[in-house]
Amino acid sequence: MNIGIVGDGPRCEFLIEFIQQSEFPTMRPRVVALANDRVNAPCVVKARDQGIFVTTDYNDLFNRDDIDLIIELTGREDVFFDILSKKKRSVRAFDSKTAELFWEVSRASRLHRLAEEELSKAKTLYSVFINQLLQEDVMIISPAYRIIDVNDTLLKKLGLKREEVIGKTCFEISHHRNTPCEGEHHPCPLRDAINSGKPSQTTQMHYDKDRNEHYYAISCYPIFEGSKIDALVEISKDITRDIEIQKAMMQQEKLASVGRLAAGVAHEINNPLTTILTTAMLLQEDFAPDEPLFKDLKTIADETLRCRRIVTNLLDFAKQSKPSKKQSDVNMLVRESVALIRKQAAFKDVEVGQFYSDSMPDVYLDKNQIQQCIINLGLNAIEATDSGGRVSFETSFLADSGTVAIVVRDTGEGISEEDMKKLFEPFFTTKDTGTGLGLAITHGFVQQHGGAIEVESKEGEGTAFTIRLPVKKDGQDE
Numbered sequence: 001m002n003i004g005i006v007g008d009g010p011r012c013e014f015l016i017e018f019i020q021q022s023e024f025p026t027m028r029p030r031v032v033a034l035a036n037d038r039v040n041a042p043c044v045v046k047a048r049d050q051g052i053f054v055t056t057d058y059n060d061l062f063n064r065d066d067i068d069l070i071i072e073l074t075g076r077e078d079v080f081f082d083i084l085s086k087k088k089r090s091v092r093a094f095d096s097k098t099a100e101l102f103w104e105v106s107r108a109s110r111l112h113r114l115a116e117e118e119l120s121k122a123k124t125l126y127s128v129f130i131n132q133l134l135q136e137d138v139m140i141i142s143p144a145y146r147i148i149d150v151n152d153t154l155l156k157k158l159g160l161k162r163e164e165v166i167g168k169t170c171f172e173i174s175h176h177r178n179t180p181c182e183g184e185h186h187p188c189p190l191r192d193a194i195n196s197g198k199p200s201q202t203t204q205m206h207y208d209k210d211r212n213e214h215y216y217a218i219s220c221y222p223i224f225e226g227s228k229i230d231a232l233v234e235i236s237k238d239i240t241r242d243i244e245i246q247k248a249m250m251q252q253e254k255l256a257s258v259g260r261l262a263a264g265v266a267h268e269i270n271n272p273l274t275t276i277l278t279t280a281m282l283l284q285e286d287f288a289p290d291e292p293l294f295k296d297l298k299t300i301a302d303e304t305l306r307c308r309r310i311v312t313n314l315l316d317f318a319k320q321s322k323p324s325k326k327q328s329d330v331n332m333l334v335r336e337s338v339a340l341i342r343k344q345a346a347f348k349d350v351e352v353g354q355f356y357s358d359s360m361p362d363v364y365l366d367k368n369q370i371q372q373c374i375i376n377l378g379l380n381a382i383e384a385t386d387s388g389g390r391v392s393f394e395t396s397f398l399a400d401s402g403t404v405a406i407v408v409r410d411t412g413e414g415i416s417e418e419d420m421k422k423l424f425e426p427f428f429t430t431k432d433t434g435t436g437l438g439l440a441i442t443h444g445f446v447q448q449h450g451g452a453i454e455v456e457s458k459e460g461e462g463t464a465f466t467i468r469l470p471v472k473k474d475g476q477d478e
């Protein structure tokens with residue numbers, strides 16, 4: 001459709017531009033002529049630049065055969081009626097009011113299109129943000145606990161498709177529950193955010209399928225529509241590793257401070273203990289073994305010996321100084337350690353088994369320290385095993401990881417899940433006469449060798465402690 005414009009001013013300029021830049025798939029309008037009595041008006045200059053026919057007399061438009069529509073933009077009624085009376089019948093005409101309406105409609109539709117474009121941009125940004133930038137698990141949840149959206153990271157972990165999750169409740173999907181979370185391990189941050197209208201944070205503990213503990217830091221942010229909460233964004237981060245590191249550091253700290261304390265006190269206590277012991281033994285000589293005082297003095301001497309044992313253990317524990325390492329034969333070391341505790345096993349009627357790998361390389365270690373570890377584990381195993389049971393010592397070389405393993409296995413009483421968590425803590429003991437230092441010392445020594453100690457146990461069936469030591473010298477040792 002070819003258009004002739006009669007008029008002036010910015011509206012005229014805008015109309016030329018708008019028709020040129022917009023898409024009209026069916027009409028294909030084109031401005032072909034402009035009548036304006038001001039030769040240098042900006043719209044005239046623009047039209048001329050673009051090769052549009054320009055005239056100062058609108059009567060020139062009536063002679064042209066290529067015009068289908070005349071738009072009058074002067075706003076003068078007499079001009080519009082003059083156009084109506086002179087134009088060819090086949091040519092249509094708009095007055096300035098109709099043109100204005102046309103402009104309003106087109107402006108509204110343009111705004112609508114812009115709003116749609118903005119919305120689509122925002123949607124793309126949102127998707128990139130929650131699915132690619134955020135590594136945490138994200139859920140968008142309604143105040144009625146229904147899931148509105150989840151990110152790809154979480155879907156992958158859940159092993160579910162988006163459509164299987166949307167519309168379900170968060171507690172059903174995340175916790176397999178019928179009611180919102182509550183209690184010490186599952187406080188609900190969503191409820192707090194809904195009640196307070198403010199962001200809320202919490203930590204939750206979950207067990208995985210192997211009963212391992214996993215900790216999550218969960219943050220909930222309310223999104224408002226006016227004064228009402230429209231939805232909540234829940235972001236969860238697995239902080240298990242951070243917590244483990246923190247626990248290990250606390251354990252190290254505890255061991256170090258106990259060590260310092262022990263070093264300070266142990267020497268002071270040793271001398272008076274020796275005096276008590278020798279005095280009790282000397283006094284014993286004045287009584288016959290069947291006299292009651294002889295027995296009492298024996299109790300004093302025995303208990304003093306026990307105190308000395310505790311002090312010796314404490315000193316060992318405090319002595320966690322630099323080990324003095326040499327290339328050593330591990331099989332030989334285990335054999336020698338077993339020889340030292342054979343008597344205790346025989347006394348309890350516990351059978352001792354030994355299985356040595358013949359492909360063991362020499363290991364760079366402190367013989368005294370590692371021997372003490374094997375003896376500690378061996379004595380514990382014998383103590384935990386009833387007569388007729390069995391304690392075995394095994395060695396092996398794991399070429400892939402470049403480590404050797406020393407396993408001390410028993411068929412004893414086993415260790416409860418609760419006790420497992422505290423085994424290596426100094427002073428943890430379940431024995432009446434225990435010091436609770438054997439495993440803490442063992443743990444410390446193994447760590448000083450860059451190794452690791454693991455426990456597997458089943459109550460009523462037995463326990464296996466494994467010491468793993470690296471074969472290669474570490475950087476510091478070089």
Ligand code: ADP
Nearest residue numbers: 380381384429430431434435436437438439463
């Ligand atoms: P102590 O032997 O003086 O108690 P330890 O640190 O050597 O101190 O051991 C701590 C605790 O670990 C023991 O009291 C016992 O409850 C448990 N334990 C250690 N080894 C075994 C084992 N082989 N079987 C069962 N329980 C064990």
